[in-house]
Amino acid sequence: MATKEIKPANQWVDPATGEFRVIALGQNFRSITEKIVRIVLTPHTPMGWFALFTVAGGGAVMLMTAITWLFLKGVGIWAITQPVAWGFAIINFVWWIGIGHAGTLISAILLLFKQTWRNAISRFAEAMTIFAVVCAGMFPLIHVGRPWLGYWMLPLPFTMNVWPQFRSPLEWDVFAVSTYATISVVFWYIGMVPDLATFRDRADSRLAKYFYGIISLGWRGSVRHWMRYETASLLLAGLATPLVLSVHTVISFDFAVAVLPGWHTTIFPPYFVAGAIYSGFAMVLTLAIPLRKFYHLESLVTERHIDNMGKVMLVTGFIVGYGYGMEAFMAWYSADHWEAFAFWNRMFGPMGWAYWVLIASNLVIPLTTLWSRKLRTNIAYMFFISIVVNTGMWFERFVIIVTSLYRDFLPSSWGTYRATKWDYMTFVGTLGLFTTLFLLFVRFLPMIPMNEIRMILPQAKIKPKATVEAGD
């Protein structure tokens, strides 16, 4: 059905497979290099970039203001209190770190599966991971109330002789998130070194030559270096794969290890990981669609990428749907009074609207429409879906945290949760910080891995001498 819709003469479609091409026809090593290099090594920054930077920078300044006030007054300026002691801070923490996971999935897991279509989007997906982890990592730190004592979470020998409690999932978080941040940065940077060397060699200005010269570490493309580099990349991908699965698992332990109804379930780890990848792919689409348009990268980030990401979202969306279903089933099947009440209250209680927003935007809208190839390759629709899913995933975390906490075991301690303007400012502020960092990345670093794109060009295939001569 799908193949019939495509005209045979469409140059974006590979006639052999009927699929969209991963890379447009007629590209060569130099043309793709020039295309990507010109985005960065140009003295003219586009006005659109400045406009967006102003808005995003404004958001980052707002975050700074909100955090300064928080440090002056304490966490009381947020809506958190008993019984809802985990509000926006933890919702945002889980949401942001989940977004990061798609970057690692694209750069590591798809590399191991030799999915070469990932090459064009892997670098900015990794950058997205790092900036999302920056936003995420901030929340637990500012949430602890006395952030200047944050180092107490580390096993450091200080004068009071107090050591961390290693049996707590919150302590596991410290190690999981810090490892994730470190490995993501290392993987990202190592991946960029050869491209930075290209920048060094193609730069005109002296400053750029020095800057890219130093951060490219003197890379010169020796095949011995390349072979070690390939081994290291493969190993880093192999290490990042179990890491990314463990990070959201550990985060789900924060909930699952507690005995609260609505949290205490074994489905949490897989369902959190799938949800993380689901929201992360949505965020990659949110970033990739405007980027390819703005920088005219349609020949490198093709409909094939958009289509494939839609497919991944379809799969992970169904896993998330299974998670929701299983939660509901367990609430009924466990015959646990509190569990059943928590679930009923989640759906039909005072905050039931949030549950239905999440069902609509995570399941109903995407999972009924992403089946259609026509819609999956409709750029505007995919952008819309990406926003819908990101919203839905935020609400998922809201529902898990708030609706499990505000109806306690004892009705006398029931409460409610209404976020304050500081909560909103901090959340919107992290969106600003994320966008600011991403804009700086796009302006100064190679957002598409040139060396990996070169590998998938037809010219990179080594022909045996006989056929070359026959062809001549």
Add this chain to the structure above:
Amino acid sequence: MPAREGTYGLLAEFETPGDLVRAARQARQDGWRRMDCYTPYPVEEAAEAIGFHRNKVALLTLIGGLMGGTAMFLLQVWVSVLAYPLNIAGRPTYSWPAFIVPTYEWTILWAGLSAAFGMLALNGLPSLYHPLFNAPNFRDGATTDKFFLCLEALDPKFDRAETKAYLEKFEPLSVTEVDY
């Protein structure tokens, strides 16, 4: 110590990876050992052609990972059993299953750092100067779209005129002499 003056080697520039691989394979067969290829993306066949088959990055990664994991596990045992034992309803202090998560994370952390920095160290990077950067055509091509074979002056077979003629046989785009 190798000489730091005079000629570093002769650099042949090729248009396609196939030409480079054929030249490198032939040179290796003819007894050349001090040589290297420079490509804008990893060309596995070129590494095979110059006889570079295996590297030590994987071993370093294994050692790093094992050390990181062991260190973290021992740290937790020391803290929980010896330095700061907490008696919580008489539960055992040596509760090793709870220590697995940080151990797992640190195994990955140190394996990953060993892979990345081990790779750089084995490659001798960072080294901001290299004689090849003196070749006029190297920087325009080696990181963009050209493929280079360098026969180095330290090889006993090296002779400026003879080697130049030898490289010309492979029909490269150019053969350049590279000075230190």
